[in-house]
Amino acid sequence: MKLPNKSTTLEEAVAAIPQGATVLVGGFGVPGTPFTLLRELARQDQRELVLVKNDANEAGMGIDHLIAAGQVRKLIVTHLGLNANAIAAMNEGKIEVEFCAQGILAERIRAGGAGLGAILTDIGIDTELAKGKQVVEMEGRPMLVEPALRADVALVHATTADPFGNLAYAATARNFNPLMAMAAKQVIAETETLVPLGGLAADAVETPGAFVDQVVELSELSQEYGIVRR
Amino acid sequence: MKLPNKSTTLEEAVAAIPQGATVLVGGFGVPGTPFTLLRELARQDQRELVLVKNDANEAGMGIDHLIAAGQVRKLIVTHLGLNANAIAAMNEGKIEVEFCAQGILAERIRAGGAGLGAILTDIGIDTELAKGKQVVEMEGRPMLVEPALRADVALVHATTADPFGNLAYAATARNFNPLMAMAAKQVIAETETLVPLGGLAADAVETPGAFVDQVVELSELSQEYGIVRR
Amino acid sequence: MSDARSRMVARAAREIAPGMVVNLGIGLPTKVVNYLPADFPVCLHSENGLTGIGPTLPHDKADRNLIDAGGAYVSTIPGSAFFDSAVSFALVRSGRLDLTLLGAFEIAQNGDLANWKIPGKFSPGAGGAIELAQKARRVVVMTTHCDRKGNPKLLEACTLPLTAKGRVARIYSDMAVVDVTPEGFALVELAEGVSLPELREATGAPIAIPAGDIPTF
C-alpha cells in the first residue's frame, strides 16, 4: 500500500471553491496566512463568500483584497483592529461582521473538525457576546452553546507538506491552521516546500494528510509573506 | 527571563496525589502507560482512587496493580477487554466501572483541559451509553451533553522532556497523554530522557510545559515497558 | 483460515477503492490488506493514533511504542503520521473515514449493528466501535453468517445492545455478500457451494434474491 497523491495546481485547487462558500482562512496576522491561495481566489472572483479568520489582515494584504473586490458577504473574526478598510466596510454595511472570542472561535472550528455539535462554555457570559445565544444549565450554572463551525472550504498555509497532505507549520504560523485543516469539506493547503512521501517524519506531522484534499506547492513567496515594516 | 525548573523525584511527585483522588492515566495498551509512576502509587498506597484510562492494561501490569491492591474505587474507561482481573473485579462489585466511547472520553478530557463545560455530541444516541445523560436540542436534533472531565492528577509518560515540563511522545505512545497532560490540577510526567532547556525544539513540543507541574526522569525502564509476547 | 473465509476476505478487499481512508476492525477485517496490491493507494487508520499502517513486525523487529488498536506491532510507511486520540476520533466523526470494516454479533435488516456487549456474559466496553459504526461514511460488516451455536446473525431486529442504528450498508459472510437496502436484506453474491435454501435457512430475516444468475465468490 501507498498513500494517495493529492498535489495539484493553484488554479485547479481554487477552482474547487464554489460561489457563496463559507471559507476558513488560516493565519494570525501575516504568519500562516495563505496569501497565494487568497490572490488566486481574488483572480477567480468567487463571490458572496463568508470568510472565517482570526483577523482581517491589514489594508492591501490577504483577505483585504477579497473585501475590496466586493467578494465577501460576511466575516466571522475575533478582531479587525489592523484593517481600517474592513472596519469601514463594516460601518458602511457593505459586509456583515460576526465577532467571536478568539479561543472560542478556535474551539468552534475545532469542534467542526472533530464532528461535535457544539461546545458549552461560560466565556462571554455577562458580555454582549452572549446576546442571542442558546443557554443550557449545567449543575445550576448557565453555559452558552457555541455551535461547531464546519465550512465548505479551508485555506491553510504550511511550511512543509508531502503529497498525501501531511502538513507542518513554522513557529507562530501554526495558529488556526491545524484547526481549520480539519474542519472543511474541501481542505486546500499551500506549502512553501513539498517533500516526497517520507520526507516529513511521522511525529513531525502537525496535520495528518487524511484531513487534506489538495496540496499546492508555492513557486515563490510573494512580498506579502515577508517582514511587515510599520 | 528563564523558564522555571520542575524536575523532581519519583517519590516526591507521587506524594502529591491525595487519597480519593481522580487520576488520569495515559496510555493505550503498553505504549504511553506511566508504569513507574503507577508502581510508586501502588507503593505509597493512596486509596479510594478514581482512575480514568483508555483501558485497564493487562493482568499484572500498570493499573492492574492498583486494582489488585484494592486502591481503586472506580474506573472510567473505554474497554477492559485485555484484563480478566478487572472484569472480574467489576462483576464482583469490587470496583465501579463507567464506560465511555473512546473518542468521547478523549474529548471529555480535552474539554477539561480546555476549560470548557461540556461538548454536545450525537455519539451514543440510540445506544445504552445515552442512558441518564442530559439531552439538548440543537436545530431540532437531540444531542448528548458530555461533561468535561477534569481531574485532580494526571500521570503521563513522555519519551523526552525538559525541566520546564515540555513533553514529546514516541509513535503511538502519544494517544491520551497530551490530552490528559492539560486536564488536571497536578500534572506529573515521567520521562525516558530529560534534556536541558532548549534540548527539545519549540516546534517538537507536543505538550507545552505550562500545563505540567512535575517532571520525573526514569532511572531505568522496567520490563513492563517492553514488547508484550502473547 | 477456511477456504470460504479466505474467499470472503479476498472479496471484501474489493470494498476498498483507490484513495480511501479505511479503518479495519480487529480480526478478519485486518486480513483484507493481504489482498491489496503493493502500490495500491489507500490510507489505513488505526484509532490509537496512526494513519499509514505498515506491515506487522515480528517481536524481535518490533518498536515497543508502535502498535495498532488491536495491540499488534505494526510499522510505518512513507507518509505515515502519528497523532493523539482526540485527533484520531476527530477524523472518524468528521466524515474523513471513508470506510470501516467491522465484526458483528447481530445485524438487523434495517442496518442496526450489535457488536460490543452480551449482557451478563461479555461486557468489556465498546472502545472505539460506536464512533466507527456511527460515523464512517460506509460501514461494512465481516462475519461468519451464523454464530458458534449455528444461530443466524442476520436478524429482523437486534436483541443485543446496539452499537449503531441503521448504519450497516453491506455484510460479507462465509456464505454470501448481502446488502442492507431500505427494503431489508438483499443477496448480492453467494459463496461457492452454498445453495439458496441453505442461505435462507441460515438467515434470520427475509432476504431478497436478484433475478437471473447469482454471482459467486
Add this chain to the structure above:
Amino acid sequence: MSDARSRMVARAAREIAPGMVVNLGIGLPTKVVNYLPADFPVCLHSENGLTGIGPTLPHDKADRNLIDAGGAYVSTIPGSAFFDSAVSFALVRSGRLDLTLLGAFEIAQNGDLANWKIPGKFSPGAGGAIELAQKARRVVVMTTHCDRKGNPKLLEACTLPLTAKGRVARIYSDMAVVDVTPEGFALVELAEGVSLPELREATGAPIAIPAGDIPTF
C-alpha cells in the same frame, strides 16, 4: 515614557512572582519585562501560540513566522514551545495562566472591566481579551488613571460594554496602586508627588485610604 509611567511599570513588574505563567497585554504591560532580572524564572505566554517569549528583534534579524499577539517580531528562549490557537486558549481557560496584565477603558469598584468596545466609535472586536480577563487566575490592570480628556477610568459602575464581570484584582495607574476589595477600591500606594485630594478628584468612585503613612512608588 514619562517618569510616572516608568515607575508604574517598574512597580507593576513586582506582580510577577517566580514560576508564574503570565500574559502581558499590548502596550504598557509588555514593558514590565524590562524590569525583571535576566535569570528570573517566569513563563511568558502569547495567545497566538507561544510560551517562552524572548526579546523583540529588529526587522533585519526578525523571523517572519515568529510574532507575538501584538504583531511584534519576538524570539524564542531555551524551552520555548509553539502550539495552535486552541491549545493556547486551553491554557488560558483551564486556569494555567497565573496572571494577566491588561489595559482598560473603565474599571468599576466591583472589579468589572471594559476594554474592548466604545459603541459607535471603536468596535474592532475583542480578540482574546474576554478569555484573558474572565479566566486568568489574577487580573491586573495597567492604565493611566484618567482618559485623554481627563475623565476618571475608575468608576462606580462601567458604562461601556463589559469585557469581564468582577475580575479585576488590582490597578496600577500613573497616580496609584489600587486594590479592588469586596468593599470597593482601596488605595495601596501613591505615585510620588500625588496627593490624596488629587487622587480622590481623579477617581470616579469612593476609595478607602489605609491608616498611617501611605507608601509611595
